Amino acid sequence: MxxxxxxxxxxxxxxxxxxxxxxxxxxxxxxxxxxxxxxxxxxxxxxxxxxxxxxxxxxxxxxxxxxxxxxxxxxxxxxxxxxxxxxxxxxxxxxxxxxxxxxxxxxxxxxxxxxxxxxxxxxxxxxxxxxxxxxxxxxxMIEFLAIGAHAVRRARIQPGQSVLVVGAGPIGIAAVLFAKLAGAEVTVVDGRADRLAFAREHLGADRIVTLSDETPRALSEMTDGVFFDVVFDATGSAAAMQQGFAYVAHGGSYVLISVVSADITFSDPEFHKREMSLLASRNATIEDFDHVLAAIKAGRVxxxxxxxxxxxxxxxxxxxxxxxxxxxxxxxxxxxx
Structure with a gap:
């Protein structure tokens, strides 16, 4: 029994x-x-x-x-x-x-x-x-970290790229961690000061932004209106997922880690103008689990x-x-x- x-x-x-x-x-x-x-x-x-x-x-x-x-x-x-x-x-x-x-x-x-x-x-x-x-x-902890690692692998991040992670719960934190390990410059947006502080102190986030009505303006100003090469959404909010399209740079990628039981809409002219890549990221594969395990063993997590x-x-x-x-x-x- x-x-x-x-x-x-x-x-x-x-x-x-x-x-x-x-x-x-x-x-x-x-x-x-x-x-x-x-x-x-x-x-x-x-x-x-x-x-x-x-x-x-x-x-x-x-x-x-x-x-x-x-x-x-x-x-x-x-x-x-x-x-x-x-x-x-x-x-x-x-x-x-x-x-x-x-x-x-x-x-x-x-x-x-x-x-x-x-x-x-x-x-x-x-x-x-x-x-x-x-x-x-x-x-x-390997499984939840692998979800973030998989999203980062989907995005094919290159060293020096600018990355935005919206949502600093565990999955967003995993995306921050592996984006940093891939060599990206990472900005994190969340409504909770404690999670933003964690992302900066323990994960090496380069910039943190507290979610507010001023967030779109703040992100525009910090990037001179260019926004980000790769944006990850890990909020679980349909409204946030829709807003995130506006944060993707021309030629950039938007990765939806979140899953919601709702329709997500976006402006087709803006989507085409940017020639944006829109990617879903679901679960993880054994390659991601192996990557996470190696990173833990190397003391990088x-x-x-x-x-x-x-x-x-x-x-x-x-x-x-x-x-x-x-x-x-x-x-x-x-x-x-």
Whole structure:
């Protein structure tokens, strides 16, 4: 038997006792050790995640220890691992093109199917990767960092380019970090002074701008009206996503990391005048996970500063509502299972 934290309905988290899973053919049985809490989990708790049915076991930022693994797969009992939570089919046109992150039949742990806020989890072996040289806390942060790394890779940033990141939550912070590692000059816009300070102090953001009605003018003035080679939106706001088109320089790129259940509109004359490249960025691929892991091992990711909050699985139902308040100052919270 094992403890499982279930979101039975919006605002209703409860510990249940369930039978531990029996791994099927080709599956790894994991003892889950750490789970990162992200915006998706908070949306599930609030009832604002549009692609989900209840009850659901949340949790897709996972690290753990192998209990058992198929023979010949390179994993053995005791190995420390992280999980790629995007369970792609491997056969659809997107997978055939090497883009399993946008698989047509994707199942994301903790969203479409039950995730990792439990003691044991069975996962197809192809989505479990061994980690060496990093701790379990750090391994549980690879997934959210990989989303930012993937967006930066999509943008093909060159050293010296000017980059704007709008939204300094965890995903925006990840984009800031990897844009800086790519050699860009990075400006960050957010409404929260604490997150802007974090971006400057821990990630090396070159300029920070507090969101206000004056933000368009401020960005225009600081760039002499040219604006930015690459703009990333990580706000989760349809209005902000639409406004961001105005911040892209002629010949520049706009990368939408945010996903909203709304139509996004823009001025076609302005879009064509700039010959703008508009890019979606969804999830991440193994190349991005490998890039993040290498950066952590090289000491280029401030993982200790990122991990601002911790709790045990049994206590999450009590602390999660508080973590969701801006005053809590959460960047990345890690749950021990």
């Amino acid at each position: 094992m403890d499982v934290l279930v979101c039975a309905a919006p605002g209703d988290l409860r510990i249940e006792r369930r039978s531990a899973p029996t791994p099927g053919p080709g599956e790894v049985l994991l003892r889950v050790r750490r789970v990162g809490i992200c915006g998706t989990d908070m949306h599930i708790y609030r009832g604002t995640q549009p692609y989900l049915s209840y009850p659901r076991v949340m949790g897709h930022e996972l690290s753990g220890e192998v209990v058992s693994a198929p023979d010949g797969g390179g994993l053995q009992a005791g190995d420390h691992v992280y999980v790629m939570p995007y369970l792609s089919c491997g056969t659809c046109p997107a997978c055939a093109k090497g883009k399993p992150n946008c698989c047509m039949n994707i199942r994301v742990l903790g969203v479409h199917i039950d995730g990792g806020l439990c003691e044991y989890l069975a996962v197809p072996a192809g989505f479990v990767r061994k980690v060496e040289g990093v701790g379990l806390d750090e391994a549980a 401030p993982t200790a500063a990122l991990n601002t909050h911790k709790a045990a699985l049994k206590d999450l139902s009590e602390v999660l509502p508080g973590w969701m308040e801006p005053s809590a100052g959460v960047i990345k919270a890690i749950v021990s299972c």
